Amino acid sequence: MKIIGVTGTNGKTSTTVLIYDMLRGLGKNTAICGTLGMRYGNESHDVTLTTPPKEVLDYHMKRMEEQNVEYFVMEVSSHALHQNRVKGITFDVGIFTNLTQDHLDYHKTMDEYKAAKRKLLTMSKSMVFNIDDIAGEEFFHEFYKDDAPIDCMTIATACDCADVTASHIELTEYGTEFNLNFLQTKSHVKIPLIGKFSVYNFMSAVSAMHLLGFSYDEITAAIPEIKPVRGRAQIIPTDEDFTIMLDYAHTPDALENILTSISEFHQGRIVTVFGCGGDRDRSKRPLMGEIASKYSDFVYLTSDNPRTEDPLRIMTDILPSICEGGKPYRAIENRERAITEAIRNAMNDDFILIAGKGHETYQIIGNEKVEFDEEEIVRKALQF
Numbered sequence: 001m002k003i004i005g006v007t008g009t010n011g012k013t014s015t016t017v018l019i020y021d022m023l024r025g026l027g028k029n030t031a032i033c034g035t036l037g038m039r040y041g042n043e044s045h046d047v048t049l050t051t052p053p054k055e056v057l058d059y060h061m062k063r064m065e066e067q068n069v070e071y072f073v074m075e076v077s078s079h080a081l082h083q084n085r086v087k088g089i090t091f092d093v094g095i096f097t098n099l100t101q102d103h104l105d106y107h108k109t110m111d112e113y114k115a116a117k118r119k120l121l122t123m124s125k126s127m128v129f130n131i132d133d134i135a136g137e138e139f140f141h142e143f144y145k146d147d148a149p150i151d152c153m154t155i156a157t158a159c160d161c162a163d164v165t166a167s168h169i170e171l172t173e174y175g176t177e178f179n180l181n182f183l184q185t186k187s188h189v190k191i192p193l194i195g196k197f198s199v200y201n202f203m204s205a206v207s208a209m210h211l212l213g214f215s216y217d218e219i220t221a222a223i224p225e226i227k228p229v230r231g232r233a234q235i236i237p238t239d240e241d242f243t244i245m246l247d248y249a250h251t252p253d254a255l256e257n258i259l260t261s262i263s264e265f266h267q268g269r270i271v272t273v274f275g276c277g278g279d280r281d282r283s284k285r286p287l288m289g290e291i292a293s294k295y296s297d298f299v300y301l302t303s304d305n306p307r308t309e310d311p312l313r314i315m316t317d318i319l320p321s322i323c324e325g326g327k328p329y330r331a332i333e334n335r336e337r338a339i340t341e342a343i344r345n346a347m348n349d350d351f352i353l354i355a356g357k358g359h360e361t362y363q364i365i366g367n368e369k370v371e372f373d374e375e376e377i378v379r380k381a382l383q384f
Helices: 012-025 054-066 078-082 110-122 134-143 196-211 216-225 252-265 282-295 311-325 335-344 374-382
Strands: 002-007 030-034 037-040 043-045 071-075 093-096 126-130 151-156 164-171 176-182 185-191 234-236 243-247 270-274 298-301 329-331 351-355 362-365 368-371
Touching: 002 012, 002 110, 012 030, 012 071, 012 196, 012 216, 030 054, 037 054, 078 110, 093 110, 093 134, 093 196, 110 134, 126 134, 126 196, 134 151, 151 196, 164 196, 164 252, 176 196, 185 196, 185 216, 196 216, 196 252, 234 374, 243 252, 243 374, 252 270, 252 282, 252 351, 270 282, 270 335, 282 298, 282 311, 298 311, 298 335, 311 329, 335 351, 335 374
Parallel strands: 002 071, 002 093, 030 071, 093 126, 126 151, 151 164, 243 351, 270 298, 270 351, 298 329
Antiparallel strands: 030 037, 037 043, 164 176, 176 185, 234 243, 362 368
């Protein structure tokens, strides 16, 4: 069984799903594990952590081998690497997507966070690096030497010096198209995924496929199997003259990525509904507020997963940076009410981004998970 591991601050889920869809499209018996759960054969299993504990992984990987799974693609979190949950696994391909601020409540410093991510690269036979990312470029120069006993692929859009590059990127609310230069083979690609960040995820996926031994013709034949990922730049279909999107963006970089992508193809107002999680890195809260105000025309500040923190205290950490941005806003602690107000106050040609929870169908309040399905809440709000 060949194992593919994906680590980085953003893009892990989308990249693993891309690889999973493409391998399945080529008729390969493939398993996947990550934020959206674990799937192999005809079975789906909920996992409480992006990368499960070692004993859980061992159990499922044994079952995968019994079912003749050929490929296992998994998200590998920094927590899992630091806690040795993937100890003993040799990854046939390791992918590094990017490094931006997150999880400093756990890792304390960016250097420690980066060191945790680096561990995946020491466990991999071959690697894919995003060299547009500062950490990705550093890792590439550290790990890939002329005499290195590993295979390596690099991706980029900012330069033409990588193995896989993309240019002339055109974004719409229905997908993205661009010119792909794959090891000097040029083609025009359309994918049903939104945002420039999706181009990076796609390039990571096709690079991994190449390192797994698939030809370019096989890779391109699998592209039609790509599907939008739930909760990642997910457009909710409506009959209204405004657009609603759900996205998992819960870090400063992810929020900026999705908002700048929207601003590239949308000419009307951008309305953002967001909050920050409790019991997590407080230092990113003002950054999130600054970004929301900078790229939005109206902001609804609300609750996310407050956990054991007072939601109003979390919002108080964010609010000054929104005020400094000078954009109109409303602070509504109740997330369902904030979403409902954003929809009912929508103007023609508005683009409403509901950020932070994506695929999650719950809120964590105190120590309890409370049912909270944003797709249902959106549809309920649209009925009035």
